[in-house]
Amino acid sequence: MRRLVMWDIDYTLLRGGGVAARAWKAAFTEVTGLAWRDTPVFGGRTDLDICAEVFTVHGVTDCTPERFFASYVRNVHEIKHEFAEQGALMPGVREVLTRLGDDPAVVQTLVTGNVPEVAAAKVAAFGLEGSFDAEVGGYGTDDSVRATLVRRSLERARVKYGETFRPVVIGDTVNDVTAALKNGAIAIGVATGATAAAELVAAGAHTVLPDLTDADAAIRAVTA
Structure with a gap:
């Protein structure tokens, strides 16, 4: 086998040198219009799980994970060269x-x-x-x-x-x-x-x- x-x-x-976390925060503000207030523990968790916590902590009820992830991916692609530079x-x-x-x-x-x-x-x-x-x-x-x-x-x-x-x-x-x-x-x-x-x-x-x-x-x- x-x-x-x-x-x-x-x-x-x-x-990754914090590159993805920066893209995550930027995407959150982009799709919700809210300032980032609280960073959850990311290690070992799924992005769906983290997304649910972030929405709850910030009181977001009108944004879907799909909409957020689309923005997040766009932000990552804009700075993806930084993974090798900072990570x-x-x-x-x-x-x-x-x-x-x-x-x-x-x-x-x-x-x-x-x-x-x-x-x-x-x-x-x-x-x-x-x-x-x-x-x-x-x-x-x-x-x-x-x-x-x-x-x-x-x-x-x-x-x-x-x-x-x-x-x-x-x-x-x-x-x-x-x-x-x-x-x-x-x-x-x-x-x-x-x-x-x-x-x-x-x-x-x-x-x-x-x-x-x-x-x-x-x-x-x-x-x-």
């Missing part, structure tokens, strides 16, 4: 992606809280777009619950490839780990974000790595 390796983006593959790849990412990409028993994709267009802009900024079958990914517009994103990705891969995959989720937050476990996936935690390694272990991750600089250890965790 081949493995479907589902990568989180932010603080797992890369850090960075996380340590070891390129080698691990390359080695897994050379393995015919592995299909790599993205399972991320980002909307698809922003996910694509982030990975493209660092030349990673060829590493993933983004068509079978799970994204922040699929559902507000992160575990559903993993399930959607599995369903898409099954339809496209006509086979059942063993799922592997790689992420830096407890939400990534929980989403993996709810779908019977191997959960690999990478402590390169705000979540400590001990928290990822306590959440039930099968493997926790300090980062991806030990490519051999990362490959073993995925293919074990």
Whole structure:
């Protein structure tokens, strides 16, 4: 059985340098006419979930997520060159992606809280777009619950490839780990974000790595 390796983006593959957050705030003011007052916790959440919280906190009742996301994507595309200028790849990412990409028993994709267009802009900024079958990914517009994103990705891969995959989720937050476990996936935690390694272990991750600089250890965790 081949493995479907589902990568989180932010603080797992890369850090975006706050570019998307600036675009988010600008889009919010653009579509609502309101000044931004309160920044939610973004880590490990889906954009649909964050959007609902932001609307509620600011008392917005006349704006749909679809309308907001259209503006958000436009804003991101205007400044997407800044991802590479202000952000960075996380340590070891390129080698691990390359080695897994050379393995015919592995299909790599993205399972991320980002909307698809922003996910694509982030990975493209660092030349990673060829590493993933983004068509079978799970994204922040699929559902507000992160575990559903993993399930959607599995369903898409099954339809496209006509086979059942063993799922592997790689992420830096407890939400990534929980989403993996709810779908019977191997959960690999990478402590390169705000979540400590001990928290990822306590959440039930099968493997926790300090980062991806030990490519051999990362490959073993995925293919074990």
